[in-house]
Amino acid sequence: MxxxxxxxxxxxxxxxxxxxxxxxxxxxxxxxxxxxxxxxxxxxxxxxxxxxxxxxxxxxxxxxxxxxxxxxxxxxxxxxxxxxxxxxxxxxxxxxxxxxxxxxxxxxxxxxxxxxxxxxxxxxxxxxxxxxxxxxxxxxxxxxxxxxxxxDARRGAASAKARATASGHDRHRRGTLPRHEARRARLEPCWRRSGAPRSRVRRGSR
Known part of the structure; x- marks a missing residue:
């Protein structure tokens, strides 16, 4: 049994x-x-x-x-x-x-x-x-x-992510990013330098 x-x-x-x-x-x-x-x-x-x-x-x-x-x-x-x-x-x-x-x-x-x-x-x-x-x-x-x-599967996933990131950077250089994404990319260095949270960056700041 x-x-x-x-x-x-x-x-x-x-x-x-x-x-x-x-x-x-x-x-x-x-x-x-x-x-x-x-x-x-x-x-x-x-x-x-x-x-x-x-x-x-x-x-x-x-x-x-x-x-x-x-x-x-x-x-x-x-x-x-x-x-x-x-x-x-x-x-x-x-x-x-x-x-x-x-x-x-x-x-x-x-x-x-x-x-x-x-x-x-x-x-x-x-x-x-x-x-x-x-x-x-x-x-x-x-x-x-x-x-x-x-x-192999992990390398494939990492490669796909890298291609997607590179594509985004290329779009930004060509000025083809949507307006809200371009503004976020422009303000990102400000957040990093000041260390302030995003909510403290005033609307319309350059």
Whole structure:
């Protein structure tokens, strides 16, 4: 009989954001605004490869989780020993094993509160320890490929922002900015020199 017996109500929804560093908060796009907090070790598998992450986490670990944003959840289940497994539509799986502490927490805006690690047996801990892969302090080749995609996306966003900023400066030089934007640009040096808030600059000042 399968040990997976209970489900988190996030199936069919996608990951919306990931916040935090030592304590990750995974936010989903469902109407209940589901949040999953991960405070202990977790594992991510893809294509037959499994990588483990143990706190304290390096900064790049958050980028690995950020690569899951926009991916739909197929199921999110936890067993009687509080081991949590989330399968995503792209085949990746996130696994948070049971442990001696509450390694994961779930909450939403309807008042639902669930906590992992509350019912743990020594036998279950021993069984999971035998199955856990070697955990490295450095990203694996698979994680490096994920991080490369995240970096590419960030560079693309930064480049688009730089192009938009440059376009605005060019419009200002050509005198094609709308009147209110041109006036704001003309007064900006005054605010910076005086240190005064914008509300103190008198209307019509040059």
């Amino acid at each position: 399968s040990r997976l017996c209970c489900a988190l109500p996030v199936a069919g929804h996608a990951l919306r954001d990931v916040e935090g560093d030592g304590r990750f908060c995974l936010e989903f796009d469902d109407a209940a605004e589901s949040c999953l907090f991960i405070e202990g070790p977790f594992f991510l598998s893809a294509g037959g490869e499994v990588e483990g992450f143990v706190p304290p986490h390096a900064e790049w670990v958050q980028d690995v989780l950020l690569s899951l944003i926009g991916v739909r959840v197929e199921f999110a289940r936890y067993d009687r020993n509080s081991s949590l497994r989330i399968k995503f539509a792209d085949g990746r799986e996130l696994f948070v094993p049971d442990g001696p502490f509450e390694d994961w927490h779930y909450s939403n805006n309807t008042g639902t509160r669930l906590h992992g690690g509350l019912v743990v047996s020594a036998e279950c801990i021993k069984g999971h320890a035998a199955q856990r892969p070697v955990v490295s302090a450095q990203p694996s080749p698979w994680s490096l490929s994920v991080l490369a995609r995240v970096d």
